[in-house]
Amino acid sequence: MRRFQWIAFAVLVSSCGDGSPTGSGTDTPGDVGSGGRADPMFSQAVLHEVRLVMDPRDWQALRDNFRENQYYAANISIDRETATQVGVRSRGDGSRDANKPGLKIDFNKFVKSQEFHGYKTLVVDNVTQDRSLVRERLAYAAYEAMGIASPQIAHARLTVNDQYWGVYALIEPISKPFLMNRFREESGNLFDYEYRFNWDFSFLGSNPDEYVPEPFQPETNEDKLDARGLVEFVRTVNDAREAGFAATLAPFLDVDRFLAYVATENALAERDGFVGDYGVNNFYLYQYGHSTRFVLIPWDKDTAFIGGQWPLMYNLEDNVLTRKLMADPAKQKVYRDAVVQAVRTAVNSRFLGPRLDQAYQQIRAAVLADTKKPYTNDDFEREIQFLRAVIADREPDVTRQAP
Secondary structure, rough: OOOOHHHHHHHHOOOOOOOOOOOOOOOOOOOOOOOOOHHHHHHOOEEEEEEEEEEEHHHHHHOOOOOOOOOOEEEEEOOOOEEEEEEEEOOOOOOOOOOOOOEEEOOOOOOOOOOOOEEEEEEEEOOOOOOOOHHHHHHHHHHHHHOOOOOOEEEEEEEEEEEEEEEEEEEOOOOOHHHHHHHHHOOOOOEOOOOOOOOOOOOOOOOOHHHOOOOOOOOOHHHHOHHHHHHHHHHHHHHOOOHHHEEEHHHHOOOOHHHHHHHHHHHHHOOOOOOOEEEEEOEEEOOOOOOOOOOEEEEEOOOOOOOOOOOOOOHHHOOOOHHHHOOOOOHHHHHHHHHHHHHHHHHOHHHHHHHHHHHHHHHHHHHHHHOOOOHHHHHHHHHHHHHHHHHHHHHHHHHOOOO
């Protein structure tokens, strides 16, 4: 690792111009629900400006070795507010890209205890798997409208050493600041689910090592983790009889809230989530402090809005947890009602249409000028129109399927 010198910080400040975030308007209502506090870094009212200054050899090395998680030192400015000597590395799974790398910023990698707006890390997402660049922003708005805590997200222009690198998404990390902001406590066990092919929430055995650190990567309490509650949760899901299943599960899960989560996922026509095509995926799992209860937090929703027509019960039979819940007519009704509520409340042109228009107008010029994206400007425009059509179709499609 090359230590980044203070001279680069001076270059960063002088290169920012007035540094004001571009755009206009007011924050979209519901950006942070449940009484949570919105951070201006994630305001959707503006197109933010993110500037990195780092040794050009390090930037090239990051791109050449984009599959690796090697950190490099850099200085960063977000809307003229600066942090020095931060760690920057390539990030993502299928979205990793040499030409337009996704980035993870670690503010205290080289300067211990350094934070930015209270965060130790920040996701600067390249959004290469979504040609519209706005799916995740809209999906989180829908989850929030359904009362499901979701990360804050906004778009930004990224420059590296004064070279424009395209439109990215700033995404709030799921970490202690998120937990405190949304759940009013942070002492519990937070797990980042790391994808395991075709895992359907089946029991993996009594040894916690079968669950941690894979597929459940601990993000809190790493040095004093007690994963027995996670093991018992999965065991109960698998061992409990279908008769009275929801009541048996109650010590571990707010069942109706969980069903609202899955209902929103299917209202969004999402094929890579908790009831994904190839097993569970793309969520964080939080066990409240001093409690056996868990809650799901959505993550990585850039594959939502696949199509306007989507089965109401999509993949529910392929997951142990949802299959047993759907065997209960009362809980099946809770789920069906929640899908209908999701499309009437959020996944429709009334709610998402203005948000799509706002995001499109905000990022369009910057996207058209983005030469790093792995698709054409025409692809971007077509995807926006496709997304608009999908949103318009979801409410009537669900209404037709619902009894």
